[in-house]
Amino acid sequence: MGLGQATFERSGAALRVENVRLIDGVSDDVVDDAVLESDADGWITYAGPAAQAPEAHPDVRVIDGRGGTLLPGLFDCHTHLGLPSDRSLVETALLTDPVLATLRTAERLSRTLASGITSVRDLGGLPAAFRDAVATGLVAGPRVQTSVGVISHTGGHADDTLPGGRSLGLDYCELADDVPGVRKAARRMLRSGADVIKICTSGGISSAHDDPDDQDLLDEEITAVVDEARRHGGRPVAAHAQGRAGILAAIRGGVRSVEHGFGIDDEGCDLIGEKGAFLVPTLSAVFQPLDPRTTTPWRYQKKLRWNELAKENLAEAIARKVRIAAGTDAGITPHGQNLFELSCLVELGMSPMEAIRAATSAGARLLGVEDTLGTLRTGYAADLVLCASDPLRDIGVLSAPENIALVAQQGVIHRLALPPAEPRAAGRNGPHAGARP
Known part of the structure; x- marks a missing residue:
């Protein structure tokens, strides 16, 4: 199940958001006095200037x-929910009760959603059941695509063997050392419900056995892995690739x-x-x-x-306009502070608008859901985030979850934390001082 198939088993309501500046996630244009409306099924019916907006229907919220x-x-296109x-992998694997681990994962999903992330691609450690729980409304969280696990080789980045020889027993790490082995590993991931296959084509900073x-x-x-993924629903492949050799091998091999x-x-x-990667x-x-x-x-x-090497190389990639989608490595980095990534992109040379697009329309294209998500235009799902101030003036305001005033998925509101309304005269859209059922 991909993001495009996610539905919510909760009744929606027609929604209208007024008195906002609107960034649609695709163009450079900003509508300074905008209105957005969605229907009861959560699809956008209008997004544009308030002067051209239809009158609010009496039943709309x-x-x-x-x-x-x-x-x-x-979008956060690289998470480990x-x-x-906030604790070591050893502690998590060996000392945490499985039930408690499940509940903590659900809490991280909820916290990530509240921070403004409405869609994620999880690249190792998140069972497909969490995707399905979100899709059916059992758990509040971002829409999910998951790799379920990670494929590496013996001694590679996903080998969870400790220096003393003991394994952590991480069931999402698959080790394979030849072509038949990686094909079988990919098939096991697909059997477990993977939307995307994650492989390691380089060693890593956080792995003990390699570089x-x-x-x-x-x-x-x-x-071989790319072929397996292609033959099974045309699924994409994502490659952990930090060093030059692994990067080039991954791209030559056809990863997404x-x-x-x-x-x-x-x-x-x-x-x-x-x-086109x-x-x-x-x-x-x-x-x-x-x-x-x-x-x-x-x-x-x-x-x-x-x-410093990474900052230098990635700044050059930004300058060369390489196609970039935002991802944080949350799990290695803090959960619920995902939008700090946009500040980092700006520091290395993106404009604030480019950084926002990396986390909206570019993320949607990477995940293959650009026809329904990633932009605020008529006919798209009403996945909305309202920031209390202007991220084009200061992209850092998105990094603080307290600045996120509204989060909705397909018109279903998950967070509404607006500041007190300033008294104002009734305008052309009526005297709406706040949320109205």
């Missing part, structure tokens, strides 16, 4: 946006997206353009400080080496 900025529901960001410069899966193994891409160079940028740079992880007192020496040394 009207929300006064208090002069805030209305955006499409935002099944993993905590980002190492190539993980072989070229022929990458091609390069995750991290810290060592990307001109050849990698050119290949992404030729193949995406780069998901997970800059939140690059900008996240690492305390040497609370991490292993080998991880700290790798991060020291790669952080």
Whole structure:
């Protein structure tokens, strides 16, 4: 089940949001005094200037946006919602009761949604049942596409064997060491309900046995996984690829997206353009400080080496207009602060509008749902985020969840935290000082 098939088993209501500036997620244009309306099924029927808006129907729920900025529901294209960001993987795997782990994952889904992320692509550690629970309204959370697990080789980035030889027993990590092995691993992921297949084509900063410069899966193994995914519903493949060798191997092999891409160079940028792939740079992880007192020496040394290199290379990729979709690596980085990624993109050279598009229409294209999500236009799903101030003036306002005043998915409101209304005279759309059922 992909994002486009997600439905909510909750009754909707026609919705009208007034007194907002509107960013549609596609164009450079901003409508300074805008209205958005959706019908009872959660589809946008109007989004544009207030002067041209239809009169509000008596049964519509009207929300006064208090002069805030209305955006499409935002995408995080690289999360690990099944993993905590506030405790070690060892503690999580060995010491956490499974029931408690499930409840914590549900809480992370809810917190991520409240931060303005209405759609995610989870790339390891999130069972497909959470996707289905969100889709049926059992759990509040972003719409989900999940890889369920990660495919790597023995000693590679997803090998959960500890330095002493003991395995953490992470059931979402699949190790395969030849072409038949990776085909079987991909089939197991698909059997488990994967929407996207996640592979490792390079080592990683956070893995003990390898380095980002190492190539993980072989070229022929990458091609085999891409073929398996293609033959089963045309599913995409995402590649953990930090170093140059892994990046180039992944793109040559036909993956849909390069995750991290810290060592990307001109050849990698050119290949992404030729193949029509995406780069998901997970800059939140690059900008996240690492305390040497609370991490292993080998991880700290790798991060020291790669952080500045990643910033330099990814800034060049941004300058070259490589297709970028926003993703945070949440689980490694904090959950519920996902939109800090946009500030990082701006720091490395994107305009605020470009960063917003990376988290809206570009994310929708990467996930294959651009016909229904990622923009505020007539006929699209009413996935909405209202920011209390203007992110084009200061993109950092999106990073603080308290600035997110409204979150809705297909017209269903999940968060409504508007500031008190300022008294104002009745305008052409009526005296709506706040939300009205």
